[in-house]
Amino acid sequence: MPWLKLRLHANQDQAQALADAFEEWGAISVTLEDAADQPLFETHWDRSPLWSEVQVTGLFPEHTDTDDILSRARERLSLAENPPHQIDLLGDEDWAHSWMAHYKPLQVGCHLWVVPSWCEPPEPDAVNIILDPGLAFGTGDHPTTSLCLEWLSEQPLQDKTVLDYGCGSGILSITALKLGATQAFAVDIDALALDVTRRNAAHNGIHSGLNVMLPSELPPNFQADIVIANILFGTLIELAAEIKARIRPGGWLVLSGLLGSDQATEVRPYYEPPFEFTLHERQKWMLLAGRKPG
Template sequence: MPWIKLKLQIDEPQAQAFADAFEEWGAIAVTMEDAGDEPLFDSYWEKPPLWSRVRIVGLFPEHADTNEILERLSERFSLAQPPPHEIDLLGDEDWAHSWMAHYKPLQVGRNLWIVPSWCAPPEPAAVNIILDPGLAFGTGDHPTTSLCLEWLAEQALAGKTLLDYGCGSGILSITALKLGATAAFAVDIDPQALQVTQQNAAHNGIHSGLNVGLPSALPKNLRADFVIANILMGTLIDLAPDIVNRVRPGGMLALSGMLAGQETEVRAHYEPPFALTAHERRKWIMLTGRKPADLG
């Protein structure tokens, strides 16, 4: 399957907003690079780059309309014309070689690392999630995923069950299991995401406790201690009745994948029964809350 790589250059103050727009409009991977050959020292992974001129590189499915994307960028950011850009067509093998170089180990919390499968863990004694992103969303570096990971790392997961809506690479389900959860149900509508999730589970030595499949395959009576939905705002709203029902009484819910300003509409579909708390990172929002224990 061919892929379209769209590269453009922009000044640093707008770089993160452009990268977020790429993801919002269908990019399955986005990276930011130095466009001016400036050295970068000692930057934490969750912070924006320090270069004054940034190259945004987005990988889109072959059917993406790059002209439309460029027009939408010009409209959103009030540009007289699209910024300097290049468009390349990549095969799967070219994609793999092109993108592997951009991923590096990421620390989440004090004792949790997300480590690409081709890298050595920086702290072998820590909880290391060995990840092969493949062609599925979820590498840990995007704010929506990093917020979920940090939240998971703070929870008491031992002996608990997790339901992961929109599992992507499987990163959240695998993390929950390695942090002590007994079972994780990872669901996605993309068959390739399900395949990548199973591959990543194998890389992490997970041979039991992980259930991977389409949402329609979930047991009808399944209620989980923790439910995470890291998906787009519209899907969070469409699935709200089922997501609410899947959280057991006294269980925890995390909703991620919405931009600042979108959370009000999402809240309207989950409150009550939940009283949700907002967590923000780089204009992305995660909502978390506990289901009242007296609800049946």
């Protein structure tokens, strides 16, 4: 049967309440998407992240009274008028597959691909990370993530321990293990991200070597051979002492999530010395990689 797809724009504070309300009002599925071309980052280390402008999409049965839904949304969000919205009528096949067409296998390094579960790997003998779009940040298509993946693909990871600080979807931890790392510690403050990481690991056949936890659960003296922090530059500054302490002598630190040279320049003094960074850039996003003196 046909379905009604109702899209509403909301701000960061409204989005989750609106998504919960959609389910309460009969939506069979609800998705949250970026409405402002903004990647999903941990903007505060003590709360779950979300974009500043969010598109909330609910899929409702065909005969749903959308005027009533809009009226309820206006009341729930304490608005004077209906929020910006769009209503589409979709057939069974359309709603199930239309969004999938936007996602294709993505090459992110030498013999390294990120492949949606409904696609065949273009290079079967390569390292293929099976990953579907979802709420947790990190599908490989954003420059901050692809820079990290490309850097990982160029490293000798055998017998290495990797700390993924702000793991999101778990893509960096999963990739590190598939590239030969012995252990990966996937850390995030968001319980949803931790659950998504575990599920993505299972889909990729990762059954050992992955440790998923809150930052507070890391052992006090734990250190890794490689620490990757793909988070906002403000958080990189706030957590500089903690992050630096987690790298073994001779180990590598990778900082990503830096937009423009100004942010990269602002972060560097918090880590240099002891690190001396090289800069990698893609579409105005910056990655800093440096080794801790042995």
